[in-house]
Amino acid sequence: THDTVEPATGTVLATVGLADASDVARAAERAERAQREWAALPHPRRAEVLRRAGQLWEEYAEEIVDWNVREVGSIPAFARFAVHTTAAECYEAAALPAHPLGQVLSSQEPRLSLSQRIPVGVVGVISPFNVPLILGIRAVAPALALGNAVLLKPDPRTVVTGGVAMVRIFEEAGLPGGLLQLLPGGAEIGAAIVEDPRVRVVAFTGSTGAGRAVGELAGRHLKRAHLELGGNSAFVVRHDADVNQAVNLASWGNYLNQGQICMSIGRHIVHESLFDSYVTQLAAKADAMVVGDPAAGQVHMGPVIDEAQRDRIHAWVLEAVDQGATLAAGGTYEDLFYRPTVVANPPRDATVYREEVFGPVVSVVSYSSDDEAVALAADTGYGLSLGIVTADALAGLELAQRIPTGIVHINDQTVNDEANAPFGGVRASGTGSRHGGAEADIEAFTETRWITLRRRPAQYPL
Structure with a gap:
């Protein structure tokens, strides 16, 4: 039993x-x-x-x-x-x-x-x-x-x-x-x-x-x-995006179900002109979230599934900070309640950036051109879901055509599901x-x- x-x-x-x-x-x-x-x-x-x-x-x-x-x-x-x-x-x-x-x-x-x-x-x-x-x-x-x-x-x-x-x-x-x-x-x-x-x-x-x-x-x-x-989905914020709207989308795609969704956003790829504002607002949103027992009252996030999951998440966050990343929000826990976490500018070889965290932790990096955004988004073994935020939806679609994934959402976050829609990933996804x-x-x-x-x-x- x-x-x-x-x-x-x-x-x-x-x-x-x-x-x-x-x-x-x-x-x-x-x-x-x-x-x-x-x-x-x-x-x-x-x-x-x-x-x-x-x-x-x-x-x-x-x-x-x-x-x-x-x-x-x-x-x-x-x-x-x-x-x-x-x-x-x-x-x-x-x-x-x-x-x-x-x-x-x-x-x-x-x-x-x-x-x-x-x-x-x-x-x-x-x-x-x-x-x-x-x-x-x-x-x-x-x-x-x-x-x-x-x-x-x-x-x-x-x-x-x-x-x-x-x-x-x-x-x-x-x-x-x-x-x-x-x-x-x-x-x-x-x-x-x-x-x-x-x-x-x-x-x-x-x-x-x-x-x-x-x-x-x-x-x-x-x-x-x-x-x-698994997935380590990218969320690309282009230079013409509205930061408030992008952060709203990102918070849902990051932290829904404690980030324990294969489509959860793992990597935020943000244009350099918006980067500082984006990190500040995303961290503020994470800090304001209520974490607790979902059966006892209204909360934004519940617990991760078990101690092994929590300890792996935390080890990866600490590793990224030791490697020079900035902990903009979170990085702490009580029992199985892990705070929503934002890791800014992690090294590209940091585990928390390269692998699927499967927890309420995201990495944020900057880019300067669409070509660089494509290279960053495609630089992963995974290929499940992709989100792109832009004032020019057709430009977003053109960008998406260059990034191998099974699912693409323009001006939306990465976690979507409908019973009649095809679902699946490519590569290691x-x-x-x-x-x-x-x-x-x-x-x-x-x-x-x-x-x-x-x-x-x-x-x-x-």
Whole structure:
């Protein structure tokens, strides 16, 4: 068993059972059997379950929000957004069973030639702690809608929000037994899911390091792995930007969910003419933020997830200061409550600048020309999200075309999500858009089969 602990208070909220490798094997066997009957159902039946699930997320929103706030440490507004988006993901997925799942192809032979999309069978979904609802449902819902069964492994720190709630919703929505199997556990359970021969596709969201391990293991077993990984997103403030507006955008993109979002702004790249004013205003905004228990009152930020996360964040901040960076705001903590932090002018090789912090810490550097801004923004192994603030939106778009990322927001910050929009990164941020929209979901969770039909058997000159 494993205790689910409230990071804000240390209170044990629940005790959950952990899976072992034999549980994975049994779950995969049961899922494989259930999947065949599920895929054979008339498509309106599958759509009905997905629509009902969306309604249930809305019906039980406040109960699930409370778990999200207490188990994950999210502020209530962000927890409500997560539940809203989770319902929207189910509604979007409800349209997939009726989507055209093939094409009539041209053929040089006298035959009917077709391509058909068929379910892969059993899908493994491995989701992280930070936004467990959205980052689980965006694979679970379309995979089920397209006729698959799912083995779900949430992060063991957020099993109730990211696992139990999801299974209960789908049970109540009428999903037949065996199709959504909950397997709480650590990396060894994730590995068992990837290795099981009945699992044909794996959807993983998490760190780049863990994603590499999943991808390597999946490749060894000749399976597809859809990897949505880390980010160190750039936020470019051009010379013609309004500093007040840019700081407002940045504060949201920096500190929402304590910076524990893959799309969070990590690097602020600010024109030299605005740099001093920008740092001053951003630091003032950070200093004014209220940090505390999100279940006890209105705050801007809650706790980071655990001590290991906090200590890594703090070590990177201290390292940057030792290397000559200026600590403009924050850099302190009490228990798991880390103050929103602004690090100005860090060396380019400082860990806090080059890597994904996954906490409420941002770096700010200056540039003098658009070419330099492009070079700074692109000088990273990651490529998830990009924000650009400018009075000339077309100039911002031209700038964005030169910076490799999977997501771009002109005159907005980097943290955006909509159920029907393609989502994914490039480089070390993942294997591209595998979530959001019918095309991405169908590509992710089906196989393509070629079928031909002749009126009479063909004859060959042998």
